[in-house]
Amino acid sequence: MLNKMVGIIDDIGGVTLFMKEVFRTGIKTPCTFSEIMDQTWKVTIQSLSTTAMAGFFVGAIMTVQFTLQVSQFGALGYLGGLATSGTIREVGPLLIAFMLSGKVGAFTSAELGTMRVTEQIDAIKCLGANPIQEIILPRFVGIILSSFFLLTIGLFMSIWGGLLMGIVFSGISIEEYVRHIPNIVSPVSIVTGLFKCFVFAFVLASICTYKGYNATGGAKGVGKAVVDTAVFTMIGIVIADWVTSAIGESVMELFLK
Amino acid sequence: MSDAQVQFINVIKSFGDRTILKGISFEAKQGEILFILGTSGTGKSVLLKNLVGLLRPDTGEIWVDGEEVSQISEEKYFDIRKKCGMVFQHPALFDSLTVFENVAFGVRKHYDYPEEKIKEIVKKCLKLVHLDDVEEKLPQDISYGMQKRVSLARTVAISPKILLFDEPTTGLDPVTTNAVNQLILDLSKTLKTTSLVVSHDMHCALAIADRIIVLDKGNIVDQGTPAELKASKHPLVKEFLMEATTHA
Ligand SMILES: Nc1ncnc2c1ncn2[C@@H]1O[C@H](COP(=O)(O)OP(=O)(O)O)[C@@H](O)[C@H]1O
Ligand SMILES: [Mg+2]
Numbered sequence: 210m211l212n213k214m215v216g217i218i219d220d221i222g223g224v225t226l227f228m229k230e231v232f233r234t235g236i237k238t239p240c241t242f243s244e245i246m247d248q249t250w251k252v253t254i255q256s257l258s259t260t261a262m263a264g265f266f267v268g269a270i271m272t273v274q275f276t277l278q279v280s281q282f283g284a285l286g287y288l289g290g291l292a293t294s295g296t297i298r299e300v301g302p303l304l305i306a307f308m309l310s311g312k313v314g315a316f317t318s319a320e321l322g323t324m325r326v327t328e329q330i331d332a333i334k335c336l337g338a339n340p341i342q343e344i345i346l347p348r349f350v351g352i353i354l355s356s357f358f359l360l361t362i363g364l365f366m367s368i369w370g371g372l373l374m375g376i377v378f379s380g381i382s383i384e385e386y387v388r389h390i391p392n393i394v395s396p397v398s399i400v401t402g403l404f405k406c407f408v409f410a411f412v413l414a415s416i417c418t419y420k421g422y423n424a425t426g427g428a429k430g431v432g433k434a435v436v437d438t439a440v441f442t443m444i445g446i447v448i449a450d451w452v453t454s455a456i457g458e459s460v461m462e463l464f465l466k
Numbered sequence: 467m468s469d470a471q472v473q474f475i476n477v478i479k480s481f482g483d484r485t486i487l488k489g490i491s492f493e494a495k496q497g498e499i500l501f502i503l504g505t506s507g508t509g510k511s512v513l514l515k516n517l518v519g520l521l522r523p524d525t526g527e528i529w530v531d532g533e534e535v536s537q538i539s540e541e542k543y544f545d546i547r548k549k550c551g552m553v554f555q556h557p558a559l560f561d562s563l564t565v566f567e568n569v570a571f572g573v574r575k576h577y578d579y580p581e582e583k584i585k586e587i588v589k590k591c592l593k594l595v596h597l598d599d600v601e602e603k604l605p606q607d608i609s610y611g612m613q614k615r616v617s618l619a620r621t622v623a624i625s626p627k628i629l630l631f632d633e634p635t636t637g638l639d640p641v642t643t644n645a646v647n648q649l650i651l652d653l654s655k656t657l658k659t660t661s662l663v664v665s666h667d668m669h670c671a672l673a674i675a676d677r678i679i680v681l682d683k684g685n686i687v688d689q690g691t692p693a694e695l696k697a698s699k700h701p702l703v704k705e706f707l708m709e710a711t712t713h714a
Contacts, residue, residue, distance in 0.1 A: 328558040331520050332617075335552045336572030336624065337544055 220441065227419045230341055231349055238339065240346040248351025249358075256312050256359055263308050264301065264363030268370030271296045276379040288375055289386035290393030296367045297394065297402040298457070303450055305363040306409035309356055310442035314417040317348060318438040321421025322431035330422070345422060349414050356410035364402060397464060401457035408453050412445040470529065471496045471628060471660045472517065477526030477536075479512060486512050488684035489526070494628075499654050499661045501671040503706060504681035510664040511555065513681070514630050517662075518552050519543040531627065548576050551626030555633045557613035559605035565592075565616050566601040572624040591619040594656075595649060611642040615649070622653065629653065631663040635670055643667075647674050668710035672696070680706070 275292040279285055324330050324344065333340040375386040417438045424434040470493035479487040486509040494500040504510050515521040517528060519535065528536045535546050559568050569588045573579060579587070592598060595615040605613055614634070621629065631650065635643040651674045654661045665671060671678050672692045679689040680703050688700045695703060 327556045328554040329556075329560060331515070331552075332554055332558040332560075332620075334520060335518055335547050336620070337547055337575035338571075 223423065224415055224419045227422070228415055231345055231415075231418075234339060234341045235346055235350075238342050240342055240350075244347040245350045245354070248347045249354045252313055252351055252355040253358060255316070256309060256355075257362070259308065259312065260305060260359040260363045261366045263305055264366035265370035267301050267304050267363070268292070268296050268367030268372075269374040271300060271367070272371040272374035273378055276374075280379070285379060285381055286385060287389050287393070288379060288381065289371070290389030292371045292375070293368055293390050294394045294398055296371060297364050298398045298405075299450075299454070301364045301367045302360055302402055302405040302409060303446065305360050306356075306406070306413065306446050307443060309359060309409075310413050310417075310446065311439060313352060313356060314413050314438045314442050315435050317352065317417040318421035318424070318434045319431055321345075321348070321418060322424030322434040325422060325424045326427050326430055340422075345418050349418050352414035352417070353407075353410045356413055357407055360406035360410065361403065364406070397457075397461050401453070401460070404457070405450065405453050408449045409446050412449050413442050416442045416445055469495060471531055472662065473527075473529040474513075474517075475527040475529070477513075477516060477523045477528060479509070479516060479521065479523045486684055487516070487523070490681075490684075490686060492679055492686060492689070494660055494662055496660055497654070497658055498676040499650065499663065499674055501675040501678045502662065502664045502681055503666060503668060503671055503678060504664075505666060505702075508681050509684055510666075510681060511632055514552060514632055514662065514664055517630065518547055518550050548624055549626055550628045550630060551621035551624055552630040553618050553621045553632065553634060555636065557605065557610070557617040559613055559617055559620070561605055563604075564601065565597075565603050565605065565608070568605065568616060569620045569623050572620060576624050587623055588619075591623045592616070594622060594653065595619045596645070611638055611645075614638065614642075614646065618646075618649065618653075622657070625657075626659065628660045628662070631661065631665075633665055634663060635665065635667055643670065650674060666706075668706040672710060 272288065272292045275288055275295070276285070279288055279291065321330075321344070330340045330344070333343055372383065372386055375381055376383065420434045420438045420441070424430045426433075473493040474490050477487055477490045478485065490513065492500075502510055502513065512521060516523050516536075517530070519538075519540070523536050526536065527534050530546055531549055533546070535543070538546075559565075560571065563571065566588055569591055570584050573584050573587055588601070592601065595618050597612060597615055597619070600608055600612065600616070605616070608616070618634075629650075634646050634650065638646065647670050650661060650663065653659060663671075663675070672695075675692055677689065677691055678695050680687050680695070680700070682702050688695065688698050688703050690698075696707065698704065698707075
């Protein structure tokens, strides 16, 4: 137990130092724009359809759940607003980010871990290049850009999923579903949702590149890196969610005053 | 300083509380083929990685071509790695690049050559390792033996003065093993490089080494020319010799 605690503190320190190195390299010797675009494109294409589908169903689920709650109070008119707001601000980013951590995170840490244990990363150094610049930077930036984009797409799809369920399951018209959305979904909640997406993307990108880059011990080590990535990313995202929610709350208060 | 091109003086390296290299001292002279033998897990790879700066020793000195390198900055190591080409145990080729781009990789980083000249160098190096018609292939589309040779070509391409081999023949069939041995011998003759070969194969060592060092549990337990080692009394060396004769 104590060992585990120390290990976690070790990892937090490790990620922080790794990020420092990545930023330092990014400022001193950035990678090319086309390398970043290559990675962004690769990740986006890999996960676009799954993210869109996940987003759609998250929206649908939320509407179904809200229907069961609000219909008791005869407040079906508020269904659209409540479901959309809840999805965009909280559940949507969280669930979609979880899915991306399984897909993008696992893929990237496996890829980098394999490069580490097959000595490709050492080879890059020995051939006179900086592996952080060559392979980490493009992936890091690429994952942030594409995850942010994918999360946004997912949220957008969740609105449609919710709308469809509103019509099919709850039996209300489009106008009725849409009417209260502008009242309840304030610009602040959209900004909060997008900000969350960005923070989650950052958490995902830093953990999977760190874990993959620092894998040790052959094929088993790669497996461990992938598992660690999945676990730590999810924990990281939940914590980040809590922190950003708190911040979102205080920002909201600031605006209301 | 002697005429040594590579020299270790009392190098100690530990990971946590495990000391892997317990004060290693040896030297390799210009143009010689020096074998470093040891069972797996004794720290042979760690030794080579200390030389090219992938790991840094805790204490001790490492001299490369008249320069002490153990504590120099990562930036300065750039030039040392140009002198000290390392061929890894794995082929360690970059999967997303073609064989041509793999071999050209180091040349592009270390030299400002025009594309024509790079093409020429890549062709020459692939020819040195007896490969042709593979330039446009991806690493996963050629055999393991070929990958190891491409990896050798990639290192030779930056024209290092010193070549380091980490278990060049491990995992290869006998025919390819002989070919790789012959290649190391040829390279050291034609390019006049100093070669450090890490291996657990006494058979290869006896065949091509000028001198052999035997490493066990972080210490050098015996060293000498192949002839001298054949007469060794050390139990580990004897065991290695027995392996070599039964395999031959
Ligand atoms: N980066 C590292 N961190 C911790 N231990 C390591 C590291 N690299 C190697 N070791 C340990 O050092 C010992 C020697 O490893 P190595 O040099 O790879 O052996 P070999 O002689 O087979 O090449 C092994 O027990 C290995 O676990
Ligand atoms: Mg080894």
